Amino acid sequence: YREFYQCDADVIGTDSLLCEAEIVLMIREVCKGLGIQDFSIKVNHRGILSGLAAIADAKGNETSLFVAIDKLDKIGDEKVKEELRTKGFSDKSIDRIFDILHFQGSNLNKLEMLNSKLEDTETGLKGVEDMKQIIELLSKFDLDAETIDFDIALARGLSYYTGTIFEVKINKVAIGSVSGGGRYDDLTGVFGLPGVSGVGFSFGVDRLYDAMEELKLFPEETDESTEVLIAHLDHETMLYGLKALKQLRREGVAAEIYPDTVKLKKQLDYANKKKIPFVIVIGSDEMKSGQLTFKNMKTGEQQQLSIEEILIQF
Template sequence: MVQKPAIPKGTRDFLPGEVARRTYIFNTIRSVFKTYGFAPIETPSFELSTTLLGKYGEEGDRLIFRILNSGEKMKKADLEALQAGNLPRFANSLAEKALRYDLTVPFARFVVQHQNELSFPFKRYQIQPVWRADRPQHGRYQEFYQCDADVIGSDSLFYEVDFVQIFDQVLTKLGIPGFTIKINNRKILSGIAEVSGESERLVDITIAIDKLDKIGEEGVIRELKEKGVSDQAIAVISPLFAISGSNEERLDQMRAFLNSSETGLKGIEELEYVLNQTKELGLERAEVEFDVTLARGLNYYTGAIFEVKVHDVKMGSVCGGGRYDDLTGLFGLSGVSGVGISFGADRIYDVLNELNLYPADTDAMLTLLFANFGEKEAEYCMKLTKKLRLVGVDCEVYPVTAKMQKQFKYADNRRVKFVAIVGESELEKGTIQLKNMESGEQKELTETELHQLFIK
């Protein structure tokens, strides 16, 4: 029986026009990264499992795609661990490699491995796919692209200010009309845990309050109780869910709340600097909001944390990031601070599709098509395409002689910008009839004029 073709859930095929739209997104992001001095790198699509595991917290580890060992390595499976019920150890013995969960941990590994070849602070950008064994749903895929920019080797808050500007510039260039950059500081969250008397439960507290917009205040309180956070601590934390006002007013409220926490006050100081500098520099379209409930679940964040949401679209965050003070220490290089952000290209792609924000010619697949009127005419057109391709014009000759209606339909389906017509009379005169497929305008050109038109 013939197998029905299918792809795994949480993945997508992209047709040529869709790839053109995605390329537009990637190129826009890449152009802004370059203006801020970031250089490109690439890392393998899979890493050693030991590189990835334990870096994202318990929830993140569950979403890592393992790659099953093959051949003789299968014999190394730890059957004693299986019999003892130690499933994590047994799983590790079966899968020595895993698909990367994000680009940040592989970047930390890259920095440590190549530290003698890099100049610090090192600024890199990276546009590659990542994989997560998450439940597929709207805006959430198992395979998706991240577009990351990171600086490592400096604890200067200049970079946090730059990243807010980068969020604003990229999304403005993409035409997104309204979006909010939410910002918090992990030190503030540590201060909250400290003031509530639950410092040892920082991770549980941050994971719970990060879900406020999804499960509501009651859901957060229920999760905190399930994690063993005391009622007294919950009573201290709960009023923070309702903090409102301007960023300045929110900072003042949190400064009073964290008065007894040196760590928390340090977070307020850092956040205030970023907000003040951002206000001084100005933004094109973004709104910036201090959100004390913004936590981001990744364990490696230690300072500023960011998240960006688009207005009037049912979609989770389209960008995120934050500072991590010692991620490279996990690989033997201690005391190196870093900060980075990530654009979720697939979510941005969905947002631009929903709001119909692509430039009109983004998915045009061919600039120039030569119609085919017969053997002599086609041979002449082939010579023209040779010359035009040498100067970078994408063009082709329709492969067979056919009715013009069929050739123009092909041009429409390919979203061709121009159709060149060379019939018997044009061949005799040495001219080309050029039709603009968008405006319908048609004009007669010489070969030289045609050439000049497309190399301007």
């Protein structure tokens, strides 16, 4: 996934936490709309991470802490602890952090725990308060606790996210996150528009496709979207075919024309491979008479029909 397509949604120009709730709702609607039922939306807050760094005495070494704990679900406790030790963290600080990371309870239970643990860190408490408000807003939209997972170890976009951070994982699929995002307070400054807050997320289209493929969520008919292929024998008949293509599409028929001038057999093989049920063959005789060869690819039956008569078939 080093080169990939993604689709994004952002809200720019407001720091209202309602926008975070809207983003989470949008993620849920996209997943449900694609037929993905078993997924989790992980959420955390950069302020909470900063609070953890403060109680771990990580001043000047915050990034090392965040990068390490973000790997927790991939490499496990012991390797994360080992990495933290190599970065200069004491066993006491590591134990303090892991006591928090291993806390079991509901999203609200975790926030209450953090409210106590981070009471001496203003940034941490601000993060806890923001998360409480977001989870309260989401509860009004019937988002269950199984879908929203407040994950204290989640750390992403460290160089630009300043508030809430999101990550979406599809359960029972061997693929990492398919979506991520968060709040950024000054990312627009890079483009000459400083001081504008925003929040957004993006879906990795390639990852989403692979996950849906693994879950067999693509209906069989997606490979059969074209109803009729126009086959042609030379440049002149291709130009004639373009007129027929225009008429077919104008009437709502899903039609395509073969892009290259090649042997007819290759064009028919293409139609069979794509499970296109009908082919219109245009040669010089068809072009002169206006009677096009209309071939049923399933039965092999052929008829000589005008374009108007062909349209009646659909």
